[in-house]
Amino acid sequence: MPVAKIVMFSDPASQACQAAKRLLEKHHLTWTEKDITKDVESNAFIRKLCGAPASPVFYIEEKWLTEPSQEELLEAAKVRFDPDSIETRGRTTFDVIVVGLGPAGLAACHGSRLGGMSVLGIDENAPGGHMLNLTDVDEYFGVGYDEAISGADVAENFANHARHVGAVLMKGKVNSIRIEGMYKQVQTSQGTYWARAVIVATGASQRELAAEGVTKYINRGIRYGAQIDAAIYKDRRVIVIGSGDEAVHAGIFLSHHAKNVMLLCPTDQPTAEPLLVERAIGSKVRLLMGITVEAVKGNEYLEYVFFKEKGIPEEQCLPADAMVIALGPAPRKPIPGLERLPQENGYFAHGEGGKTMFGGIYVAGDCTDLSTRTLMGVVSSGNLCAKRLWQWLASHPLPKLR
Numbered sequence: 104m105p106v107a108k109i110v111m112f113s114d115p116a117s118q119a120c121q122a123a124k125r126l127l128e129k130h131h132l133t134w135t136e137k138d139i140t141k142d143v144e145s146n147a148f149i150r151k152l153c154g155a156p157a158s159p160v161f162y163i164e165e166k167w168l169t170e171p172s173q174e175e176l177l178e179a180a181k182v183r184f185d186p187d188s189i190e191t192r193g194r195t196t197f198d199v200i201v202v203g204l205g206p207a208g209l210a211a212c213h214g215s216r217l218g219g220m221s222v223l224g225i226d227e228n229a230p231g232g233h234m235l236n237l238t239d240v241d242e243y244f245g246v247g248y249d250e251a252i253s254g255a256d257v258a259e260n261f262a263n264h265a266r267h268v269g270a271v272l273m274k275g276k277v278n279s280i281r282i283e284g285m286y287k288q289v290q291t292s293q294g295t296y297w298a299r300a301v302i303v304a305t306g307a308s309q310r311e312l313a314a315e316g317v318t319k320y321i322n323r324g325i326r327y328g329a330q331i332d333a334a335i336y337k338d339r340r341v342i343v344i345g346s347g348d349e350a351v352h353a354g355i356f357l358s359h360h361a362k363n364v365m366l367l368c369p370t371d372q373p374t375a376e377p378l379l380v381e382r383a384i385g386s387k388v389r390l391l392m393g394i395t396v397e398a399v400k401g402n403e404y405l406e407y408v409f410f411k412e413k414g415i416p417e418e419q420c421l422p423a424d425a426m427v428i429a430l431g432p433a434p435r436k437p438i439p440g441l442e443r444l445p446q447e448n449g450y451f452a453h454g455e456g457g458k459t460m461f462g463g464i465y466v467a468g469d470c471t472d473l474s475t476r477t478l479m480g481v482v483s484s485g486n487l488c489a490k491r492l493w494q495w496l497a498s499h500p501l502p503k504l505r
Contacts, residue, residue, distance in 0.1 A: 107180045109134035110162040110504055112149050116140070119170065120159045122190075126173050130182050152502070153297075154283025162504050168196050169286060169297040194271065197223045199492060200289050200298040201270075202277050202438070205232020206478055207468025207485035208304035209261040212270040214489025215302070220496065223296060224265065225289075227276040231258025232306050233432075233469070234478070236328045237352055243478045280440040282461060285501060299501070300463040300492055303441065303451065304485060307432030307469040312344055315398035317428075324405025325426045328353075336361045339424035342408055343367070343388075344396060348477070350429035351375040351383050357427070358386040365421065367394040367410060369430070376477075399426065432469050447472045456491030457484065462499065465492055 109127070111134045113120040127134055137145040139156050149156055153169055161168040163179040172191040177184045186192065198220035201211045205226075212224040229235065237254025240246055246257060266272060275293035280301055282288075287301045309327045311317075317325060328349070341361040343354045346368040354366045366373075366383065371393050373380045383390070393413025400407045408421045434449025444459055445452040450472040457465040467488040468481040 107164050111136045112139050112160040114140050114158040117158050123159045152284050153286050165503055167501050171195055195296055197221045197298045199300050201302045203304035203306055204230040205306045206234055207481040209265050210482045210485030211302045211467055211489045212265040214486045216268040216270050218493040222270040224270055224272045225275050230262035234258040277438055280438055302488055303466045304468045305470045308435050310430040310433040312428045314396040316400055320399055320405045327428050338362045341425045342423045343427045345429035346370040346374045347431045348375045351379040353427050353429050354383050354388040355386050358388050365389045368392050457488035
């Protein structure tokens with residue numbers, strides 16, 4: 104097997120560089136070294152490539168590795184090795200890093216791998232995003248039409264498919280995303296990673312209910328999001344707050360376990376898919392439109408919900424044993440480093456295919472200004488984002504050393 108040509112840009116005083124040299128020597132590899140502390144031209148080149156005098160940086164077989172792990176370095180040099188004999192493992196340099204593993208992020212991981220790109224997907228929670236709270240899914244084409252399937256099962260299928268095509272999925276918190284030259288630096292709770300491009304698919308948070316007493320009764324009768332623990336609601340009087348798919352899903356599920364379910368919609372008409380609304384009514388979920396919740400009261404646990412109905416000036420009261428708040432998405436605070444991305448109403452604005460004003464940074468899914476927030480919509484957003492990224496990477500190749 105021919106020996107790989109290795110060029111190393113290094114700072115001789117760096118412990119990481121010294122460890123890399125020892126590894127190369129141990130495996131009888133030769134390399135050409137360029138000292139970025141003395142070679143002005145090399146220093147300027149690495150600054151342009153990485154945005155800072157990073158080290159070590161390797162050029163092996165026309166591929167760049169920025170601060171690689173020992174495993175990554177040996178794999179690039181095509182050296183057979185015993186994984187248990189090395190100190191550091193795992194990749195640190197990827198073509199694409201996807202931040203957020205909801206349906207849009209998982210679709211972006213899958214689509215990016217189909218384009219031949221190396222992909223790291225990272226999320227501080229389990230893959231699936233808002234799908235994890237859905238009690239059954241049948242609005243996604245080809246799924247759930249013959250028998251009920253939970254959002255958690257769909258999420259697991261999505262994640263397994265992304266892994267199957269070669270995406271690396273990791274649990275961890277992303278602390279910052281920085282544009283460093285021709286690379287993006289993603290600092291996480293699991294370490295620092297580098298990528299040519301980043302897809303931001305961080306989703307949205309749960310919109311809170313601003314009414315007196317809500318904070319007091321959280322987990323004392325009030326919960327956010329569609330709950331799937333049937334035992335909590337068995338034979339109880341439950342009120343669901345919301346107008347969208349999530350709220351109606353919750354109402355349908357709860358109707359099979361609770362004594363009775365009432366859906367209080369803040370809007371004049373439900374915003375959920377009409378088929379879901381029909382099923383809710385068929386499940387004997389009572390819907391009230393144009394509702395403003397004023398207060399919730401009780402002793403140790405929730406007992407009453409006070410509200411006003413549009414067109415009726417008097418405040419009304421309903422006895423309740425439990426309340427599920429499912430008001431839909433609200434924008435999240437941007438990850439440090441993304442504050443300069445243009446926003447509309449708190450969501451990332453973008454061009455066709457999720458392209459932003461910063462080259463190599465794309466956005467997808469519920470963190471963007473989507474007009475339709477359905478499962479099919481966010482999956483399509485992630486997939487299209489990946490396709491456009493293929494084109495961007497092809498038109499912005501990294502330099503080749505002579």
